[in-house]
Amino acid sequence: MQGLRGLYGHHTAQSIVIFAALGFMGLEYFLSRLAHRADTHDLAESASSLSIAIGRHFVHAFEAGIVALPYAFAYEHRLLQFSSTSxxxxxxxxxxxxxxxxxxxxxxxRIRWMWASHAVHHSPTKMNLTAAVRLSWTANISGSFLFFLPLVLIGFHPFAVIGMLGLNLFYQFFIHTELVRSLGPLEWVLNTPAHHRVHHASNGPCLNKNFGGILIIFDRLFGSFAEAPMDEVLRYGLAGGARARNPLGIVFGEWVAIARDIAAAPSLSAKLHCLVAAPQVSKAPSAKGAVRAVIENAAVTLIYPGE
Structure with a gap:
């Protein structure tokens, strides 16, 4: 009986979140029309985003299975013992x-294997709240969870880490909009709608900028911060990519492209290069080898952070 109550409570909370998100999406659409902003939404594109969000809901259990074992193992062998809720x-x-x-x-x-998942989120050509829920089905297959595994190994409870990530994504939902122009002094500290619009823009000066979640301070510290260019209108969507509306094509498109490039690569080194090089150069297999590609990629990211 207790388990049934917990299950019912979980589904009730999930339903509240879903209906609240849909409500905010509808409100944003209404306000944009009220402000005579006809360019903020593409209904077919929004429908694709919602379809992808529904699909992600069904694959979430499989993703949770990928994360559960390594997180449980890391917490069992944690380095420190403390309360994660203090x-x-x-x-x-x-x-x-x-x-x-x-x-x-x-x-x-910077790494195409990871970009294959993340590209899904950058594919919308309109910046609105429906773009926020266009998230990959394969993020953990790409290894995203590995970056948070050290936190569990230190001693933070896995549920605390996952909860904090949930807070991060909850906040980011609201910054996918063009209706909020500036938050004044908060722009120095927080990742705001203005900063996140730059991140999603495909204009040259905006590429690979503003990676923060809730905060923008690490972008300022590590040289990846950028303001919107004053003399350009922001363009959204994948750089050099066509608008896509087929949910399956959006989710798996870059994976198919990787498979095609690997099949055409002439050597093992070149095949690995297709996986680990930066997305914009990975389609040109190089004889330098995959190991050198990783080293060069890391050097560009860490030594020349503004690139």
Missing amino acids: APALVALFFATEFAYYWQHRLAH
């Missing part, structure tokens, strides 16, 4: 999660 621990976990998220997000733009 105020100091929660503050430390917040900043640690933000730091890990920043580097996971940044490398997802």
Whole structure:
């Protein structure tokens, strides 16, 4: 009986979140029309985003299975023993999660194997709340969870880490909009709608910028921060990519492209290069080898952070 109550409570909370998100999406659409902003939404594109979100809901259980075993093992062998719910621990976990998220997000733009998942989120050509729920079905297959595994190994409970990541994504839902122009002094500290629009833009000066989750401070510290260019209108969607509306094509399109490039690569080194090189150069297999590609990619990211 207790288990049934817990299951019912979980589904009730999930339903509340879903209906609240749909409500905010509808409100944003209404306000954009009220402001005579006809360019903020593409209904077919929004429908694709919602379809992808529904599909992600069904594959979430499989993704949870990928994460559960390594997280349980890491927590069983944790280095420190402390309460994850104490105020100091929660503050430390917040900043640690933000730091890990920043580097996971940044490398997802630099390594094609990770980009194959993250590209799904960058494919919308309209910046609105429906774009926020266009998330990959394969993020954990790409290894995103590995960036947060050290937090569990330190001693933070897996549920605390997952909860803090949930808070991160909850906040980010609201910054996928063009209706909010500026938050004043908060722009220095928080990842705001203005900063996140730059991140999603495919204009040259905006590429690979503003990777923060809730905070923008790590972008400022590590040289990946950018303001919107003053003399350009922001364009959204994948750089050089056509608008796509087929949910399956959006979710698996880059994976298919990787498979095609691997099949055409002439050597093992070149095949591995297709997986680990930066997305914009990975389609040109190189004789330098996969190991050198990883080293060069990491050097560009860490030594020349503005690139």
